[in-house]
Amino acid sequence: xxxxxxxxSERYSAALAHxxxxxxxxxxxxAYELGRKALxxxxxxxxxxxxxxxxxxxxxxxxxxxxxxxxxxxAKAAEFLAESLSPFEMSFRGYAETNAQLxxxxxxxxxxxxxxxxxxxxxxxxxxxVAHDLRAPLRGIDGFSQALLEDxxxxxxxxxxxxxxxxxxxxxxxxxxxxxxxxLSRVARAELCRLPVDLSALARNVAMQLGKAEPDRxxxxxxxxxxxxxxxAPLLRIALENLLGNAWKFTSKRAGAxxxxxxxxxxxxxxxxxxxxxxxxxxxxxxxLFGVFQxxxxxxxxxxxxxxLATVKRIVNRxxxxxxxxxxxxxxxxxxxxLGEGTPQP
Amino acid sequence: MSEKxxxxxxxxxxxxxLTLRALRKNNISSxxxxxxxxxxxxxYLLARRSDSGGACALPQLILLDLKLPKIDxxxxxxxxxxxxxxxxxxxxxxxSSREDTDLVRGYDFGANGYVRKxxxxxxxxxxxxxxxxxxxxINEPAPTAGNTCPSH
Numbered sequence: 001x002x003x004x005x006x007x008x009s010e011r012y013s014a015a016l017a018h019x020x021x022x023x024x025x026x027x028x029x030x031a032y033e034l035g036r037k038a039l040x041x042x043x044x045x046x047x048x049x050x051x052x053x054x055x056x057x058x059x060x061x062x063x064x065x066x067x068x069x070x071x072x073x074x075a076k077a078a079e080f081l082a083e084s085l086s087p088f089e090m091s092f093r094g095y096a097e098t099n100a101q102l103x104x105x106x107x108x109x110x111x112x113x114x115x116x117x118x119x120x121x122x123x124x125x126x127x128x129x130v131a132h133d134l135r136a137p138l139r140g141i142d143g144f145s146q147a148l149l150e151d152x153x154x155x156x157x158x159x160x161x162x163x164x165x166x167x168x169x170x171x172x173x174x175x176x177x178x179x180x181x182x183x184l185s186r187v188a189r190a191e192l193c194r195l196p197v198d199l200s201a202l203a204r205n206v207a208m209q210l211g212k213a214e215p216d217r218x219x220x221x222x223x224x225x226x227x228x229x230x231x232x233a234p235l236l237r238i239a240l241e242n243l244l245g246n247a248w249k250f251t252s253k254r255a256g257a258x259x260x261x262x263x264x265x266x267x268x269x270x271x272x273x274x275x276x277x278x279x280x281x282x283x284x285x286x287x288x289l290f291g292v293f294q295x296x297x298x299x300x301x302x303x304x305x306x307x308x309l310a311t312v313k314r315i316v317n318r319x320x321x322x323x324x325x326x327x328x329x330x331x332x333x334x335x336x337x338x339l340g341e342g343t344p345q346p
Numbered sequence: 347m348s349e350k351x352x353x354x355x356x357x358x359x360x361x362x363x364l365t366l367r368a369l370r371k372n373n374i375s376s377x378x379x380x381x382x383x384x385x386x387x388x389x390y391l392l393a394r395r396s397d398s399g400g401a402c403a404l405p406q407l408i409l410l411d412l413k414l415p416k417i418d419x420x421x422x423x424x425x426x427x428x429x430x431x432x433x434x435x436x437x438x439x440x441x442s443s444r445e446d447t448d449l450v451r452g453y454d455f456g457a458n459g460y461v462r463k464x465x466x467x468x469x470x471x472x473x474x475x476x477x478x479x480x481x482x483x484i485n486e487p488a489p490t491a492g493n494t495c496p497s498h
Contacts, residue, residue, distance in 0.1 A: 132413050132442040135465060140360035143467035147367060168466075175465030182444075 004041040005050075008034065012051035012084070013058055019080050020059060020073055031083035039087045048088070052081045127185050134178050142171040173299075180307035183238070184292070187314050192232045194319075199227040199236065199272065203261045206240045210248045219251060224262040227272065231319050231339050239315045242308040243274040243335055249302055250278035250333065269338055277332040281325075289325060312337075350482065351377040353405035355387040355422065356440075357414050364467065365409065365440070368474035376482055379405065384417025388425055391432055404435060407481040410457075412441040412448060420451055427456040434488035436481050 012034055019027040038047060056077055060069055145167045148156065156164070200223055207221045221244075229236065244259065251257035260275040281289070281296045288294040290313040295306040312335075316323045320340025327333035352369075356362045362380055369378065381387040387410075394403040408426070412419035419439065426432045438459040439452045452460050461477060464470045 135442040135463070136358050136361060138465045139364060139463060139467070139470065142465055143360070143364040143367070143470065146467040172466050179444075186446075 004038075004043055005047050008038050008041075008043060008047060009051040009054055012048075013055040016052070016055040016077060016080050017059060020076055023076055028080065028083045031080045032086060035084035035087040038084075039091055045085065045088050048081070048084055052077075052084070123185075124189070127182055130178060130182065135175060138171045138175050138178075142168050142175075145171070173305075177305050177307070180305045180311070181292075184307055184311045184314065187235060187238060187311055187318075190232070190235060192235070192318055194230050194232060197229045197231050197233045197236055199229050199240070199261075199263070200225055202233070202237055203227070203240050203244065206237065206244050207259075210244060214248075217248070217252065217257070219248060219257040219259060222258070222260045224260075227261070227263045229270070229272070229339055232315075235315045235318070239312045239337075240274075242312045246308060246335075247274055247276035247278065247333075249304070250280070250297075251276050252278075252302070254278055266336075266338075271336050271338050273334050273336045275332065275334040280327040280329050280331050280333045282329050283327060286325065286327075290323065350406040351379055352478075352482075353387065353390070353408045354378050354380045355382075355384070355408065355410045355414065355419065356380065357382050357411065361411070361463070364470065365474060368467075368471040369478060371471055372475035372478060374475070374478040374482065376406070376478075383415040384419065384422040386416075387414075387422055388417060391426065392429070404432065406436070406487060407477075408435055408437045409440045409477070410437055412439060412443055412452070420448070420455055423452070423455045423457060436485065436487065438477055438481065440477075 015027060015030050015034060019031070035048060038044075059073075059077070145164045149161060149164050153161070203223045207223065211217070211219075211221075240261075244261070247259040251259065254277060256277070258277045261273070262275075263270060263272050265271065279297065279302070285296050288296065290309050291306075292310040293306040294310075295304060297304070313323050316337045316339070321338040323335065323337040325333055325335045354362065354365060356365065362382075366378060369376075379390070381390055391404070410419045410423060414422070419441070423437055423439070426435060426437060433456075436458045437456070438461060439457045440461050440463060441448070442463055444462050449460055458481075459477070461473055464473065
């Protein structure tokens with residue numbers, strides 16, 4: 001920078017002296033070029049002023065041998081200075097223009113943001129409507145099918161009663177689908193609050209509730225001690241409910257059902273896992289595993305809506321982590337997940 | 347009608363029929379007054395309240411849907427609680443919504459209970475049975491609420 005400044009000063013002095021001695025257009029072009037180069041070198045208006053000052057000073061010293069510098073010479077010097085400053089002037093104008101464009105762009109951005117927020121609110125209102133408005137007719141279908149079964153049992157034959165039972169099952173299944181979809185959208189909307197979480201305690205609590213819901217099931221649940229994480233406790237609870245719930249469900253046809261929850265280090269990253277010795281899945285369909293409404297088992301085999309693992313994946317993603325699974329048919333499944341930065345080292 | 351009665355605020359005729367059926371199935375014989383939007387429900391309660399007959403004609407239990415035409419359930423609840431004569435009436439919200447905001451606001455506005463209507467009628471009937479059992483038989487209402495009324 002100092003070199004560029006000195007260089008400018010020397011060239012400026014020479015060009016100005018030339019201009020004062022023999023003014024023509026070519027020299028003024030040179031003044032413009034000097035300014036342009038100075039701007040390109042990162043020099044400023046002050047550097048030009050200094051160069052001008054020292055050049056003028058040199059010229060006056062020369063002239064002082066004769067008389068003081070005459071007014072026309074001063075005017076010519078000023079003309080030279082103005083020309084050398086014009087690239088800066090143009091740059092400022094460009095800057096002002098860019099700035100004005102930025103202000104407009106920023107306004108547009110704010111408008112888009114407001115539009116996105118409005119759309120989000122609309123989506124929430126829509127979810128609310130889905131919950132309320134879609135469930136009401138389902139209640140009607142289920143309730144009046146049941147009413148027919150109760151009040152007209154003697155007028156409907158066995159086949160008819162079977163149809164009504166299917167009608168009720170369908171309505172209830174759709175009710176569960178709506179609930180799970182709403183759960184998924186809540187998970188996406190919920191504010192994420194990262195705090196230290198005792199996953200061991202959380203998993204034990206979830207396991208206890210599974211046991212309470214189906215006290216006849218014999219499932220050995222092994223939960224490692226001191227599994228710590230940093231994450232959103234309510235969301236992690238939903239994730240564990242789904243993962244443990246799946247393990248519980250897919251071991252239902254297994255004698256000696258076993259579910260394990262633990263933590264290990266994979267390439268230095270805390271990796272949590274939920275392992276079962278249940279039905280497992282065909283690894284060929286692994287890609288579908290975490291998709292919404294994707295199921296790898298028929299409803300006859302195992303009940304479900306196909307939203308649980310999509311919900312878990314969303315929770316893990318929201319923490320900045322990853323989820324994957326390893327399994328073979330009839331050899332159980334293990335689900336692994338990480339929770340992104342901030343999780344303790346195992 | 348001289349007995350304790352229930353006020354059901356419900357706009358969906360199918361839900362109304364199912365609720366009445368569930369009450370009947372559970373041998374809850376209290377008369378039920380049905381109002382089909384929030385404004386109708388408030389008009390009804392306020393008219394009862396200013397009855398020259400004095401302290402009569404208030405329901406022993408209000409089953410309140412949230413999403414209602416004209417005036418929504420939360421606003422109905424707020425006005426019930428804002429009025430000296432109706433503020434102690436037991437109000438149980440009976441709705442499809444399980445949104446956290448509805449739950450929090452429902453309790454904020456002084457709901458005595460919040461029950462989500464299950465799709466499965468067997469579960470729905472059981473929920474209605476327990477609500478009826480608790481609020482009509484087990485629970486002791488505040489002296490201003492649930493007085494008997496000679497006629498509606």
